[in-house]
Every structure is written in structure tokens, then in C-alpha cells.
Amino acid sequence: MSLKLESWGRFPKHPQVAHPVHWPADVESGLASISTLGSGGGIAYGKGRSYGDSCMAESDHVLAMDAMDRVLAVDWQTGRITAQAGLTLDALIRFALPRGWFLPVTPGTKFVTLGGAVANDVHGKNHHVMGTFGRHVRRLTMYRSSEGVVECSMQSNAPLFAATVGGLGLTGVLLSVELQLRRVASSRVAQRSIKFGDLDAFFELATQHDAQHEYAVAWVDCLATGSRAGRGHYIVGDHADDGNLEIASARPRRMPIDPPFSLVNTLSLRAFNALYYHRQRAMEASATVGYDPFFYPLDKVLHWNRIYGRAGFQQYQCVVPRAHAREAVRSVLREIARSGTGSFLAVLKQCGDIASPGLLSFPLPGTSLALDFAQHDRANERLFASLDAIVHEAGGRLYPAKDAHMSARHFRGAYPAWEQVEALRDPKLMSRFWRRVAG
Numbered sequence: 322m323s324l325k326l327e328s329w330g331r332f333p334k335h336p337q338v339a340h341p342v343h344w345p346a347d348v349e350s351g352l353a354s355i356s357t358l359g360s361g362g363g364i365a366y367g368k369g370r371s372y373g374d375s376c377m378a379e380s381d382h383v384l385a386m387d388a389m390d391r392v393l394a395v396d397w398q399t400g401r402i403t404a405q406a407g408l409t410l411d412a413l414i415r416f417a418l419p420r421g422w423f424l425p426v427t428p429g430t431k432f433v434t435l436g437g438a439v440a441n442d443v444h445g446k447n448h449h450v451m452g453t454f455g456r457h458v459r460r461l462t463m464y465r466s467s468e469g470v471v472e473c474s475m476q477s478n479a480p481l482f483a484a485t486v487g488g489l490g491l492t493g494v495l496l497s498v499e500l501q502l503r504r505v506a507s508s509r510v511a512q513r514s515i516k517f518g519d520l521d522a523f524f525e526l527a528t529q530h531d532a533q534h535e536y537a538v539a540w541v542d543c544l545a546t547g548s549r550a551g552r553g554h555y556i557v558g559d560h561a562d563d564g565n566l567e568i569a570s571a572r573p574r575r576m577p578i579d580p581p582f583s584l585v586n587t588l589s590l591r592a593f594n595a596l597y598y599h600r601q602r603a604m605e606a607s608a609t610v611g612y613d614p615f616f617y618p619l620d621k622v623l624h625w626n627r628i629y630g631r632a633g634f635q636q637y638q639c640v641v642p643r644a645h646a647r648e649a650v651r652s653v654l655r656e657i658a659r660s661g662t663g664s665f666l667a668v669l670k671q672c673g674d675i676a677s678p679g680l681l682s683f684p685l686p687g688t689s690l691a692l693d694f695a696q697h698d699r700a701n702e703r704l705f706a707s708l709d710a711i712v713h714e715a716g717g718r719l720y721p722a723k724d725a726h727m728s729a730r731h732f733r734g735a736y737p738a739w740e741q742v743e744a745l746r747d748p749k750l751m752s753r754f755w756r757r758v759a760g
């Protein structure tokens with residue numbers, strides 16, 4: 322019980338005491354001991370791939386779920402799988418891909434648990450055709466302190482299901498998830514990458530190509546200014562059909578040190594972003610690549626979050642409705658370029674119209690932008706205040722999974738269904754995020 326956990330951004334600094342869960346019965350005893358030990362509620366913790374404080378408990382005592390990782394049932398004819406909530410997407414891929422099945426939706430890292438994927442209703446590069454993760458969940462089993470083990474789905478106990486998908490782990494501790502996988506004929510992805518010179522060109526490319534491909538995303542040089550503002554690479558992809566169903570075998574490297582200060586500064590950022598932009602000489606390049614480099618390029622280096630030093634970092638991810646997206650994203654990028662900060666990879670993505678079954682799901686039809694900032698208290702506060710003003714003026718919102726700064730006012734305005742989730746919250750569960758925005 323002495324293991325101390327952090328979130329991916331290593332900010333804010335509230336080390337979490339882990340209470341390991343190996344079996345469903347451990348959840349009840351874990352929550353009971355958190356009640357007696359800490360002050361305030363506990364929360365489930367998957368792999369801590371959330372950047373801010375949504376995976377941190379108000380009491381700083383969490384139920385560590387990743388040992389509850391058994392596959393419980395599977396039908397290879399239909400691709401329907403039921404597994405315990407601590408199973409990672411990585412383990413699920415290793416199990417299912419050789420049989421010709423893949424995740425219907427995946428975030429940019431495979432080191433997340435099923436429980437975490439449901440609780441944040443994660444989305445991926447195919448949001449415009451597949452919607453969010455929650456759309457593919459057929460049934461959930463969870464522990465609620467007042468009722469014991471309960472089940473819910475879109476058909477039965479539907480209000481609990483809607484509050485739990487994207488419900489930030491507040492409605493109960495997920496024990497198992499039944500998921501519909503999607504068929505693939507290959508573990509490889511046919512990818513096409515097109516260089517674009519400014520933000521208008523990105524919007525044109527997305528309009529022209531998104532609908533024709535399952536996956537679409539863009540990387541943007543957030544420090545480019547003037548006529549080059551918003552330049553980047555637009556990448557589309559589709560599962561190949563070559564019958565190759567191999568599991569990725571490359572072993573990830575490990576960030577070998579934990580530097581006391583951030584290795585990311587204006588100089589290194591400018592150099593990296595310019596190099597990355599020019600690394601593809603031709604305006605367009607096509608290749609068939611493995612699923613690992615296509616979906617999970619950042620997983621190549623374990624603990625890459627240490628690059629930002631011990632103070633940590635924050636990710637800023639917003640989504641802005643279509644009608645105002647172009648102008649709002651332009652203004653956000655202008656503010657960031659002016660500040661001289663930002664990340665190696667700013668990710669731009671058009672979200673589609675497919676509604677999520679979850680009440681607090683993040684994506685809305687429009688444009689999402691995500692990028693990282695080394696933690697500098699005052700500079701981030703100032704910059705985020707100006708970005709927030711642009712996003713909220715445009716009717717957009719921030720992603721709770723990435724957040725460590727959103728105000729209660731902005732949260733409540735952007736997620737009006739929060740009270741329905743609060744009404745179904747398990748009184749033994751409370752995260753630092755929820756205390757900040759809804760408490």
C-alpha cells in the first residue's frame with residue numbers, strides 16, 4: 322500500500338497512495354479502508370494516463386485497478402469480448418489481433434485500461450466515422466457502495482450507463498466491460514501524409530479527405546508564425562487488407578533519466594518543430610506501416626513524460642464547434658506562438674457528428690486541438706486564461722482527461738449534464754478534478 326502514483330502530467334503534485342485491487346471483492350474492502358484512512362472520497366486509478374487530476378482522489382487514496390485484467394468471455398465469430406476493467410488496450414490487442422479483431426476506437430496510447438477508456442469515453446483518429454469508445458460498449462458491470470454489484474447498458478439501467486460513459490469514474494468502480502471489436506484483415510495501416518502550409522490548407526484537406534478514410538489527424542507546428550502559421554502534416558489511414566496479423570514486436574525504449582528541469586524550451590521546440598515539418602521532403606508520401614507506429618508513436622519511449630522535468634507539464638485540449646472552429650483555432654495558435662511555449666506535437670483533428678451515449682463525453686462536431694506545456698505556474702496560468710476565453714467565446718470546451726486548470730464556471734457551462742452525473746455519483750467516490758469543478 323506504499324506505492325505512490327501520479328498522473329501523466331505529473332501535475333498537480335498530490336502523490337496517490339495505491340490500494341491494489343486483484344478481485345472484485347477487493348473494491349468494497351478498499352473503499353472501506355480509504356474511508357477510514359483518508360479525508361474524502363477515493364477513486365479508481367487505471368494506468369494514470371490522464372494528464373491532470375481526474376485520476377487523483379480527493380483523499381489521495383486510489384484503488385489501483387490494473388491487476389484486475391482477466392479476459393472473461395469472448396466470441397470470435399462476433400468479436401464480442403468481456404474483460405475485467407483493468408485490462409489494458411495493449412493486452413487486448415495482443416489477444417485479439419492475431420484472430421483478426423482490433424479496437425473499434427483507440428486513443429493515442431495503448432497503455433490505458435478498459436475502465437479508463439470508458440470513464441473518459443476516449444476518442445481516436447476515427448471519431449468522424451466511429452464516434453467515441455462508449456458507442457462500442459455493450460454492457461458494464463460496476464460496484465456501487467449503496468447497491469453492490471450492478472449492471473448497465475444502453476438498454477437496461479440506461480441512465481446509469483449514460484452517466485458512467487465519460488463519467489470520470491464517479492458513478493461506481495467498473496469491474497468489467499463488454500466491448501464490440503471491429504474486424505481487420507491486417508495489423509498494418511495504409512497511410513498517406515500530406516504537407517500543408519497553413520491553417521486554411523488543413524481545413525481544406527480535412528473537408529476533401531476525412532470522409533474517405535477511417536483515420537485522419539494532423540500535426541501542426543505551433544510555433545510557426547505569419548504566412549506559415551498552422552503549417553503541418555495531414556495524415557490519413559485505413560486498415561490494410563494484406564492478411565498480415567502480426568503483433569508489434571519492437572521493444573519500447575525507456576526515458577533513461579528523470580531530469581530535474583524541463584528539456585523542452587523555446588529553442589529545442591523551434592528546432593524540433595522545423596525539423597519535423599521538413600523531414601518529409603515531398604509534399605505527399607504514402608506507406609504501409611504497422612499499427613504501433615500509426616496509432617501509438619509516443620509509446621515508443623516509456624516514461625517520455627519525464628522530458629518535462631520534475632515540475633511536470635499540462636496538456637491543453639479543446640474542441641470548438643464547426644461554425645467558429647477556423648477562427649478560434651487560428652486565435653489559439655496565435656496566442657501560443659506569441660507565448661513561445663508549446664509542445665513538440667500539436668494535434669489537430671476534426672471530430673464528427675456521431676453522438677456519444679455518455680452525458681459528459683468531450684468531443685462535439687468541430688475541431689479539436691491538443692498540445693503540451695511544461696509546467697511554469699504563472700506563465701501557464703496567464704496563457705491558459707487567454708486560450709480559455711477564446712474557446713468559451715466560440716462555444717467550445719476542454720477535455721477533463723487532460724485538464725488540471727478548468728474553472729468550475731467554465732466546466733458547468735460547457736458540460737450542462739454534470740448535475741445528472743452528480744446525482745448518480747457514488748458518495749464514496751470523489752476525484753480532485755470533480756471537487757474542483759463540481760464540488
Ligand SMILES: Cc1cc2nc3c(=O)[nH]c(=O)nc-3n(C[C@H](O)[C@H](O)[C@H](O)COP(=O)(O)OP(=O)(O)OC[C@H]3O[C@@H](n4cnc5c(N)ncnc54)[C@H](O)[C@@H]3O)c2cc1C
Pocket residue numbers: 329364365366367368369370371372375376386406407427428429430432433434435436437438440441442443444445446489490491493494495496619722723752
Ligand atoms: C500519450 C497519450 C495519448 C493520449 N491520446 C488520447 C486520445 O487520442 N484520445 C483520448 O480520448 N484520450 C487520449 N489520452 C488520454 C487517455 O486515453 C485517457 O486519459 C484514459 O482515460 C486513461 O486511461 P487509464 O486507464 O490510464 O485511466 P486513469 O488515467 O488512471 O483514470 C482515468 C479516469 O478513469 C477512471 N477509471 C479508471 N479505471 C476505472 C475503473 N475500473 N472504474 C471506474 N473508473 C475508472 C478514473 O477514476 C479516472 O476518472 C492520451 C493519453 C496519453 C498519455
